[in-house]
Amino acid sequence: MPSRRRLTPEQRRDELMDAGAQLFGERAYDEIAMEDIAARATASRALMYHYFPTKGDFFAxxxxxxxxxxLAELRIDPGEPVRTAVYRALAAHLDFYQAHTPLVLIANRSALAADPAVRGPVNADLETLCERILDACGATGHTREIASTALTGWIAFIREVCVEWLERRHLSRDEVLRMCMAVLDATAGAHLALTAPPQRLDASAPSGVSSASRVRRIHSDRS
Known part of the structure; x- marks a missing residue:
């Protein structure tokens, strides 16, 4: 019998997560035990708990x-309108949601939805997108405050629409994309130069209350 190849701790951790992601796509979250994941990954139960103290930590x-x-794929390129970059980023998010539908629904519709460890990655992702939009549009002062609030509302809209879309499948991907962009134009677009190329902001420029803190606060209030 050939010996099992030796993996680094990071590789082994990734292997366990690969097995878990596959299993969460096949069965309901509550039906899966850590032992099931260990068996799928041909690992011991002890190894699972060594890397992940609980199933919630593992899913997170x-x-x-x-x-x-x-997030590594999100970018705003110089020379193209900010709105084009946002459209591309939103399309990537929708593709991500479609490809990871079971994970998205667990993260938004299960008991884990209020867990900070689960909410955190989503919030950080959306916070970064908001900040990049504000910076690319050169928003400062009170204009940035207004646009930041509008973007926070836009993000909340996207999340609810996308989860409902994944649950009901009553809209096409393009319909969801156009709807979300129309809401962006009607809210933040009234205060930001979305159709212009991105501007450069000095890193020390005052930006007031960031959309990041607003996103954290709104989801903290919900939970």
Whole structure:
């Protein structure tokens, strides 16, 4: 019998998460035990608990990894309108939601939805997108405050629409995309130069209350 290849701790952790992501896509969260995940990954129960103290921690790690990979792809390129970059980022999010539907529904519709470890990756991802939009549009002072509030509302709208879309499948991806962009234009778009190329902001420029803190606060209030 060939010996099992030796993995680094990070590789082993990733292997466990790969097995878990696959299993969460096949069965309901509450039906899966840590032993099931260990068996799928051909690992011991002790190894599972070595890396992840609870099933909630394990799911949160999978969810964070997925969002980290998505965030790495988000960018605003010089020379193209900010709105084009936002459209591309939103399309990437919708594709991500479609590809990870079971994870999205667990993160938003299960008892884990209020867990900070699960909410955190989502909030951080959306906070970063908001800040990049504000910076790219050169928003400062009170204009930034207004636009930040509008973006916070836009993000909340996107999340609710996307989860309902995944649950009901009553709209097409393009319909959801157009709807979300129309809401952006009607809210933050009234205060930001979305159709202009991105501007450069000095890192020390005052920005007031960030959309990041607003996103954290609104979801903290909900939970």
């Amino acid at each position: 790690a999978i969810w964070k990894r997925a969002h980290d990979r998505l």
